[in-house]
Amino acid sequence: MGDRGDGEPRAARTIRRVTIYLDHAATTPLRREVLGAMLPFLTDVFGNPSSAHAVGRRARAALDEAHEKVAHELNAQAREIVFTSGGTEASNLAIKGAAWAGKAQGNHVITSAIEHHATLHTVSHLEKFGFEVSVVPVDRYGRVDPDQIASAMNDRTILVSLMLANNEVGTVQPVREVIERVRHQRGVLVHVDAVQAAPYVGIDVRALDVDLLSLSAHKFEGPKGIGALFIRHGTTLLPQQQGGSQERYRRAGTENVAGAVGLAVAYELSCREREGVVPRVAALRDRLRDAVLVVPGVELTGHPRDRLPGHLSVIARESDGASVSFALDLEGIACSTGSACTTGSAEPSHVLTAMGYPAEEALGAVRMTLGRTTTEEEVDRVAQVVPEVLVRMRVGAAAVAADPLGQQVPS
Template sequence: MIYLDNAATTPLRPEALEAMLPLLTETYGNPSSAHAAGRRARAALDEAHETVARCLNGAPREVVFTSGGTEAINLAIKGAAWAGKAHGNQIITSSVEHHAVLHTVQHLEKFGFEPIFLPVDRYGRVDPDQLDAALTDRTVLLTVMLANNEVGTIQPVEELVARVRRHKGILIHLDAVQAAPYVAIDVQRLDVDLVSLGAHKFEGPKGMGALWMRHGTTILPQQQGGTQERYRRAGTENVAGAVGLAKAFELCTRERPETVGRLRRQRDRLRDAVLRVPGVEMTGHPRQRLPGHLSVIARDTDGVSVSLALDLEGICTSTGSACTTGSTEPSHVLSAMGYPDEEARGALRISLGRQTTDEEVDRATEIIPETIARMRAAAGDLAADPLGQEVGA
């Protein structure tokens, strides 16, 4: 099997598993317990906070561990919206966000919040001038993704932040779940208030995430219970998960420059081969995009069928977001980028990962273009002869 769906999830890296195992077996104490077993678990949890903070250039107490990217996003958006309700009710986001953001913002609409979904260009980028025009004295939050999961486009975050900072009292949340493995996140330089991470995108454990929140930022906790995570996220902590996330994030941060260079080379090789097939075009930004991410539209094909055909050849890919697989709805991302449903149907996402080898890319470079070409030819035959009759029969 050649796994080229790293935007959906990545394998747990062995170093993270190794770091987690003692926390699941020997060091099983509750970090809130005062005894030795509890203190050992607390020390491991504290170290995980320190590691994640170091990778982001933040402070350990600014890190809140969660059950994944989705929970971090919910905590950031709902927490910031409710905390800011006295000042305003407007939340600005983009129309290409992950459902974890879109559905959370839409949910808040039921409680009197007013969402604004900024349009994007053909490449999936928000225009900073349009953000400028949308900002009002009722705006309490901008929530935007650093990189898009379906088309890999990286948003011009620095310019967007600069526009928001001309106003007072607006919080900025960055959904960095998809970007974190490949884009360095320095929270001081980026000047944001909240950053969401999901461990399984950078070879950490699934069901584990983190929200970084700048010291002094007020958010309303979204679950009530104990005093864990400095009152911001109640519930006994998943210490093993936090340690696994921290280990994976630390290694990913250290190796990032080398990983990015290799992935870019591998992706470009695959891209050149795939784009040689007639009727195939790349979606998303040609340069401002994640390094191992290749998203295309193959005209006159159905992405689901192409992805299934590739699966039969032993290659795992997807049509877009893993969260919408099985849905017959066209991608909201491609739709916002201006692709008609008929074209968006042919979407295919190929996402390489740190563990992808050159040999796998060699094989994929042969199989993927061949499969797409075959599917296009079959679709053409069907269109010309829908009943499958022999020509001339």
């Protein structure tokens, strides 16, 4: 691991060099209070929640409390929450679990073209087993049309899976309207991927009338490797891993107690502070947006209003988004080209192409995502550096295109 001997991995020391972090959609820093709440369960209170003795019972009590806290914030019941290893597993359990459990009733699943790969790859996997999938298109802003979802329904439809907000462009989906349209058909379950929306959009599962909903702690200043799935009481899912009876037989395996405690505390803090955080982050984002959009050839992607407060996603024409984010990294600004999960892929984003951007334009994507801890000073610095870098990189890209061998570049 390249350890110096003081217990701190080399990677952790390297990251400290990043001065301004604008990639909160990829992940967020762990809150100190959350770490403090988790620590006892990584040290003294190490019991297995399934053990009958006192050490185990203490872990069980913490796990039960974590279920209750998350349930309370979602207006759910504690038994309706299942902890998973993250958002990906939560969505896998929701989609595959619901599809296999509903197989006797039908084999048709509906989703949208701009879902996270945790959904899109899961539904493609189901196609190999005889399920049929309708992938509904989105408009230029990345919004699905609830009527199109309704028209995609047939008498074999068993599941609709939709994200509450998109991770690349931040567009918030009209999920409530979609649910209203699909509810008339009995037996159709609705899964909502709320992973990206959770820190910013208040979620009441009863008001939303959703059956399944995925969360991931690391998007709201909790630890990585822990997520949660809300499963409405009475919903039958086929468990996706076999083993012990943990999580009421819905997710086998010894529970990640510290992770669950961390997720619950992080989500509780996030919900409590949301009202103040949303306008503050949105105001900072708008300030940065205004500074960035003056650069010629730069266009905002995603919905102009119905978007997450921290999301500033743009396309810089005649630029390569990967080179721009690399240049910004050298300036001490961490951002991304699109989704962190597809970094390093030379393919244009499936989200932007589904929104109608040609591949060559989609390759100019740059995503800056602010978070609760982003400061005014940071935004001012970024607002100064980003336009400079965008202009420089555009010129650079144009020069390379005109003179690929660099023969005219003066030495």
